[in-house]
Amino acid sequence: MSQATSTITLITGGSRGLGRNAALHVARGGGDVILTYRSHRGDAESAVAEIEKLGRKAVALQLDTGDSASFAAFAESLKKALAETWQRERFDHLVNNAGIGMHASIAETTEQVFDELVNIHFKGVFFLTQKLLPLINDGGRIINISSGLARFALPGYAAYGALKGAVEVLTRYMAKELGPRGIAVNVVAPGAIETDFGGGRVRDNADLNAFVAGITALGRAGKPDDIGGVIASLLQPANGWINAQRIEASGGMFL
Numbered sequence: 001m002s003q004a005t006s007t008i009t010l011i012t013g014g015s016r017g018l019g020r021n022a023a024l025h026v027a028r029g030g031g032d033v034i035l036t037y038r039s040h041r042g043d044a045e046s047a048v049a050e051i052e053k054l055g056r057k058a059v060a061l062q063l064d065t066g067d068s069a070s071f072a073a074f075a076e077s078l079k080k081a082l083a084e085t086w087q088r089e090r091f092d093h094l095v096n097n098a099g100i101g102m103h104a105s106i107a108e109t110t111e112q113v114f115d116e117l118v119n120i121h122f123k124g125v126f127f128l129t130q131k132l133l134p135l136i137n138d139g140g141r142i143i144n145i146s147s148g149l150a151r152f153a154l155p156g157y158a159a160y161g162a163l164k165g166a167v168e169v170l171t172r173y174m175a176k177e178l179g180p181r182g183i184a185v186n187v188v189a190p191g192a193i194e195t196d197f198g199g200g201r202v203r204d205n206a207d208l209n210a211f212v213a214g215i216t217a218l219g220r221a222g223k224p225d226d227i228g229g230v231i232a233s234l235l236q237p238a239n240g241w242i243n244a245q246r247i248e249a250s251g252g253m254f255l
Helices: 017-028 041-053 068-086 111-135 158-181 197-204 206-214 224-234
Strands: 008-011 032-037 058-062 091-096 136-145 184-190 246-249
Touching: 008 017, 008 068, 017 032, 017 041, 017 224, 032 041, 032 068, 041 058, 058 068, 068 111, 091 111, 111 136, 111 158, 136 158, 136 224, 158 184, 184 224, 197 206, 224 246
Parallel strands: 008 032, 008 091, 032 058, 091 136, 136 184, 184 246
Antiparallel strands: none
């Protein structure tokens, strides 16, 4: 990976929420971005425009991270974008961010919903990373997004939290297997953040927002900037020796 050229970071689900915020932080730090979107093309194009205003290059590609059969075609689209926009064959950093929210008790969780969560939050992370490994530069970084819900338990998040726990174990295995290539792999685990994720419950439900603030050491719910900056920071050269770690960015929830 040449230090003379800008880094290229691929962020799944980078058109909205935490993914978009992370993309902007990466761009402000001097990096270029490839972001994916599932269906909100307008949001993706808006994010690209914001990044370009910062003087960086950006491309938006469509991807359903819950459809592993589409990953081979996505890899080809990615190769084309790298060649056309950067005249390069590889990118540097992968941020597995795309996800959906779901709130249901164990008794109420349907198998259909469970399978959708598995496909997006675990199977998708595993097989998308597998498919993209030949395109990631040696010495690059991978960041997987988990959740505070993998550490503490709140009723209604059993399936989601358990799958994020699986991602955290997978991250350690990735770090071990990719170590010979100099690729560091870490987990960022956000706490409750005020975005449209999960229907915007933390942002829009005053009672829930107050509950979160009450059990958080810093006394408030998180903002997107609280997470985007952490992700971008872990991609900086100065943090290259951080590897196989779980970094929770929750303001100190449930201490």
